[in-house]
Amino acid sequence: MLQKIKSFFEVLEADSLESKSDVLINILLLAENEGLSEIDNGKTVDELKIIQTKYCSKKGLLPDLMKYMGKVSNKDKPVLGKIIHDFKITLENKFNERLTALKNAERQAKLEAEKIDVTLPGCNSQIGHKHPLTLVEEQVKEIFTNIGFTVVEGFEIEEDYYNFERLNIPKDHPAREMQDTFYLNEDVVLRTHTSPVQARIMDMMCPQLPVKIIAPGKVFRRDDDSTHSPMFHQIEGLMVDKNITFADLKGILLHLLKSIFGEERKIRLRPSYFPFTEPSAEVDVSCGNCNQEGCRVCGYTGWIEILGSGMVHPSVLEMAGYDPNEVTGFAFGIGIERIAMLKYGIDDMRLLFDNDLRFLEQF
Amino acid sequence: MKVSLNWLKQYFNENLDGSEIEIILTKLGLEVENREKLDQAFSNVVVGKIIKLEKHPNADKLQICMIDIGKNEKLQIITGAENVFVGMNVPVALVGSKVVGGNISESNLRGLPSYGMLCSGAELAIDSSLLSDKEKEGILPLAEGLELGQDLLEVFSLHDEVLDLGLTPNRADCYGMYNVAKEIILKKDFTLKKLEILKGEKSEQSFKIEINNENLCHRYVARKIKNVNIKSSPLWFSNLLRNVGIRPINNIVDITNYVMFELGQPMHAFDYDKLEGGKIVVDNAKAGEIFITLDGKERKLEKDMLLIKDGLKSVALAGVMGGLNSEVDEYTKNILFEAANFNSASIRRTSRKLGLRSEASGRFERGLSEENALKAMDRAMFLVELLDAGEVDKSYFESYPVKQVIPTIKSTVKRVNDILGMNIQREEIVAIYKKLNFKVEIDGDNLLVTPEAHRIDVKSEIDLVEEVVRIYGYENIPATLPVGATNTIKVDYKIKLIEEIKTHLTDYGLNEIVSYSFIDKESYKKCGYDFSGDKRLKVMNPLSENQSFLRETLLPGIIEIASRNYKRQRRNIGIFEVGRAFKGSDNKLPEENLKLGIFLLENEVKEWYGKTKNDFYTLKGILEKLISAISNKKLKFLKLTDMNTLHPGRAASIIADNEIIGQIGEIHPNVLTEYDIKEKAFYLELDFKSFKEPIVKKYSSLPKYPTIERDMAVILPKDLDYEKIYDVISESSNKMVVGCRIFDIFEGSQIGDDVKSVAFSLTYQNPNKTMTDEEVSEIHNIIVNDLVNKLGARLR
Incomplete structure (x- = not known):
């Protein structure tokens, strides 16, 4: 091969390479084919590197060809340059192509060897769970903060004055019997409802308007059986402003209960009595268990009692310093346990306070 | 309050449907807690007369009865009861009948056939409180003169429905069934019959009524019955009482009970001839006075208790119970009936103090109309004549020092609608008041409304608004949303904080629990707290001793729950509670402090990727993560060796801003033993008192120059704390060390007994230039030199 090239250049006249280039290209084509097949046969990256040396290194074919650049005429130089370049590119392209293919194959093999069992469980994947009472409380808070209510909190241990008297329940009022009370001393009680927050917040706000709050928290009553716990949770709601109506109360409660239990639920207000609201209403939600056909959950009535509510009694407004002729308001108290039991289908209230982790982890 | 449909039917010409009445009363705010048909308990039980009794030849305790059940039918029935006799009328459950306990079929008792069963009260589902002692034993004796063969459901008027009303305190008037009937006509176009009464003339001649405490007794009415004929009430009358849960006793007592259930007014009957001195005096008891009530018990009275006295002695505990010394008995010839109005609070206190509560005291406690007293008396007199119980005196005696003030309330149509958010027309509102039998006077825009006397709950305009909407129907109120100004109350940071803490801790894998705020005194001791030391907060009237103290720490509640789960073989226990703990203070109210408690069980387990377990540092890691998530506080830890709750070598006070904010540590083995926990456990408690909304931090510019890491391993005294090493490093490094990570701690005999090897990786960085290797x-x-010189370190 080198001999043939050498002979070619020996007979080459100056400035004639352009016309004779076919001959040189044909000579090189042989070399090229030989090189290409060698590359094709290279089995590993290492083998390929040896082949590369053969063709491209200082001892290879290309440097030999380059020697003639100095020997040909100026006019022939670019012609030869292009021939050499084409030859080199062809081989290099082939070489790179092959190298890439081999590297890919090698990586593929490595990845194949590295495979793992993706079905094994992840590490430390355990998450904790908020208590269902917290979940309900947070949901109710969100519903109300979205419509402009502020969350506030009161004292769990409260003065008799705020727990009763400010709510229109003086000493000896028969309504005191509606709630059996834990006393710390004659004047201090464990609050029996979240309603004292009403008086506390109105005292703080008066004469500003509106008062628009909800107040979640623990409450306590001297009762302990399968449907009563001596400690339970309520959320108090209070809105006081000019022109607040009983119809507004109904609208707000409808919004609340549909948000919790679903759009298809209906609500029913029944007249009731609380000393600190008038008119007062017990609110029932349609039974979702039986679609009001009647079942055990709703005691075959189609309705489930869910909260107490009403228009803030004029005396309660007055004691806080508001003029009941100018200002009206509504208030309601929601039992969180009750909502949680209905929402999650919990049939025994004691589960909420037993804190069995098998139970808590379901939420 | 039990309401019988049969009873109510007396007031109407129309028929009543139980389920409809239930709906009507519910809509009116009289909650129906239960509705029961009384004729479901038994069937096919008839009246029979025992005409022959023989001993069973094969059994000592059995008797063969021949029973006449009318229409010339006779049955042989074998009974084991002892109270049977020839001529006795008895309830006979026929073959094929149903009684409590099962169905009756023909049977054979010791070789002889028996065609039915004689029934006891219990077998007929009659509550034992409705039976006299004599009626309770054996077969229920029936009245003489009953038609043989008559169905017992009819004899006892059991084709009746009873509604149990859960009355709210404002509607105590509905403890009288006639007032319940008045409610029904608000929603139903029925005509309410007037009650038949027997009026008398007021006399002050022969008998004097003196009220010495007008505050406690507003009115006292008395009337005399001569030549009383005490006997059982007729069956129709006693059946009405029995169906609402009152045991018939005799005609006089039954009449007082009947009027009480009809008008809500308790009454009392004295044996007139046992009264001395020709007068009735209403007065306070003397302190310590002993009085024997009808039930034969001696009662020690206090001076705020109200008594009824005659001219010489005390004869009744006003509104609560009569006295034994004036009791009506079978020899009674003349009677004095009492209908009075006593102060509700006084009656409540008295009955509470004496532990004596009755249908009567319950009604007085809730408050009664003064006007009701005379009405009840007139009605009772009518019944005395109706039942032929004696001769009613033409005149009655009365003292009425405090007249009932029936208010005339001013209201406007606009005000009613403003509160309700509705547009009810004036005519409609007036019509509602008229239905209520309230007087209405129209004065320009004002309506002047006077309620009926028995509606003592209607006192002000808002009460009228309630009446309007109650009768207009809550279902007819539209649902609107309030419009108004924007709310400007700021949310308390602590409220947001609670929610955040719960979110973070559950993200870290812990479960939230909720425990009671009151705990057992013993649990303080079990948890290693010194109980005697502090002023503890105790509930005056706890449900039980183990719920008598308010928690000052969350630990007892949390560890109790951990222990319960542990006993259920649970080992993966990581729980927390956020809640208030309490502390006595000099203020009126005790301190309420928001606290967090976290409990972590060691729980060593092998996972496929290796062994895992919790230790002190797991819990400390949780704490550090939490604190940096919710605040800017930098924590410090101070060894805590003097606690009985935590392990003395593995506990620390948590300090932030130079203040102790909590404790963390391994729970003391003694405490764990108390709770039957047999592996290590860790606990921390934080108090959020000092937590404030974190100040927004300004951004600090990013370092421009690279960091360089160098490792170092030194041998140090075993007891030397990491914190001291770190202090030396940060002091000596002239702020060029920006990170220090310990990657190995080694102890072992190879390096000596009292030392440990600590290896750490230091990160160097100069904020102003790139550091060279030499620097x-x-x-x-x-x-290194400082560690050697100051802490006695040597290089490895």
């Missing part, structure tokens, strides 16, 4: 080495050497 790093220079500082690194200073640090």
Whole structure:
């Protein structure tokens, strides 16, 4: 091969390479084919590197060809340059192509060897769970903060004055019997409802308007059986402003209960009595268990009692310093346990306070 | 309050449907807690007369009865009861009948056939409180003169429905069934019959009524019955009482009970001839006075208790119970009936103090109309004549010092609609008041409304608004949303904080629990707290001793729950509670402090990727993560060795801003033993008192120059705390060390007994330029020298 090239250049006249280039290209084509097949046969990256040396290194074919650049005429130089370049590119392209293919194959093999069992469980994947009472409380808070209510909190241990008297329940009022009370001393009680927050917040706000709050928290009553716990949770709601109506109360409660239990639920207000609201209403939600056909959950009535509510009694407004002729308001108290039991289908209230982790982890 | 449909039917010409009445009363705010048909308990039980009794030849305790059940039918029935006799009328459950306990079929008792069963009260589902002692034993004796063969459901008027009303305190008037009937006509176009009464003339001649405490007794009415004929009430009358849960006793007592259930007014009957001195005096008891009530018990009275006295002695505990000394008995000839109005609070206190509560005291406690007293008396007199119980005196005696004030309330149509958010027309509102039998006077825009006397709950305009909407129907109120100004109350940071803490801790894998705020005194001791020391907060009237103290720490509640789960073989226990703990203070109210408690069980387990377990540092890691998530506080830890709750070598006070904010540590083995927990457990408690909304931090610019890491391993005294090493490093490094990570701690005999090897990786960085290797080495050497000189370290 080198001999043939050498002979070619020996007979080459100056400035004639352009016309004779076919001959040189044909000579090189042989070399090229030989090189290409060698590359094709290279089995590993290492083998390929040896082949590369053969063709491209200082001892290879290309440097030999380059020697003639100095020997040909100026006019022939670019012609030869292009021939050499084409030859080199062809081989290099082939070489790179092959190298890439081999590297890919090698990586593929490595990845194949590295495979793992993706079905094994992840590490430390355990998450904790908020208590269902917290979940309900947070949901109710969100519903109300979205419509402009502020969350506030009161004292769990409260003065008799705020727990009763400010709510229109003086000493000896028969309504005191509606709630059996834990006393710390004659004047201090464990609050029996979240309603004292009403008086506390109105005292703080008066004469500003509106008062628009909800107040979640623990409450306590001297009762302990399968449907009563001596400690339970309520959320108090209070809105006081000019022109607040009983119809507004109904609208707000409808919004609340549909948000919790679903759009298809209906609500029913029944007249009731609380000393600190008038008119007062017990609110029932349609039974979702039986679609009001009647079942055990709703005691075959189609309705489930869910909260107490009403228009803030004029005396309660007055004691806080508001003029009941100018200002009206509504208030309601929601039992969180009750909502949680209905929402999650919990049939025994004691589960909420037993804190069995098998139970808590379901939420 | 039990309401019988049969009873109510007396007031109407129309028929009543139980389920409809239930709906009507519910809509009116009289909650129906239960509705029961009384004729479901038994069937096919008839009246029979025992005409022959023989001993069973094969059994000592059995008797063969021949029973006449009318229409010339006779049955042989074998009974084991002892109270049977020839001529006795008895309830006979026929073959094929149903009684409590099962169905009756023909049977054979010791070789002889028996065609039915004689029934006891219990077998007929009659509550034992409705039976006299004599009626309770054996077969229920029936009245003489009953038609044989008559169905017992009819004899006892059991084709009746009873509604149990859960009355709210404002509607105590509905403890009288006639007032319940008045409610029904608000929603139903029925005509309410007037009650038949027997009026008398007021007399002050022969008998004097003196009220010495007008505050406690507003009115006292008395009337005399001569030549009383005490006997059982007729069956129709006693059946009405029995169906609402009152045991018939005799005609006089039954009449007082009947009027009480009809008008809500308790009454009392004295044996007139046992009264001395020709007068009735209403007065306070003397302190310590002993009085024997009808039930034969001696009662020690206090001076705020109200008594009824005659001219010489005390004869009744006003509104609560009569006295034994004036009791009506079978020899009674003349009677004095009492209908009075006593102060509700006084009656409540008295009955509470004496532990004596009755249908009567319950009604007085809730408050009664003064006007009701005379009405009840007139009605009772009518019944005395109706039942032929004696001769009613033409005149009655009365003292009425405090007249009932029936208010005339001013209201406007606009005000009613403003509160309700509705547009009810004036005519409609007036019509509602008229239905209520309230007087209405129209004065321009004002309506002047006077309620009926028995509606003592209607006192002000808002009460009228309630009446309007109650009768207009809550279902007819539209649902609107309020419009108004924007709310400007700021949310308390602590409220947001609670929610955040719960979110973070559950993200870390812990479960939230909720425990009671009151705990057992014993649990303080079990948890290693000194109980005697502090002023503890105790509930005056706890449900039980183990719920008598308010928690000052969350630990007892949390560890109790951990222990319960542990006993259920649970080992993966990581729980927390956020809640208030309490502390006595000099203020009126005790301190309420928001606290967090976290409990972590060691729980060593092998996972496929290796062994895992919790220790002190797991819990400390949780704490550090939490604190940096919710605040800017930098924590410090101070060894805590003097606690009985936590392990003395593995506990620390948590300090932030120079203040102790909590404790963390391994729970003391003694405490764990108390709770039957047999592996290590860790607990921390934080108090959020000092937590404030964190100040927004300003951004600090990013370092421009690279960091360089160098490792170092030194041998140090075993007891030397990491914190001290770190202090030396940060002091010696002239702020060029920006990170220090310990990657190995080794103890072992190879390096000596009292030492440990600590290896750490230091990160160097100069904020102003790129550090050269020489500069790093220079500082690194200073640090090593200082560790050697100040802490006695040597290089490995």
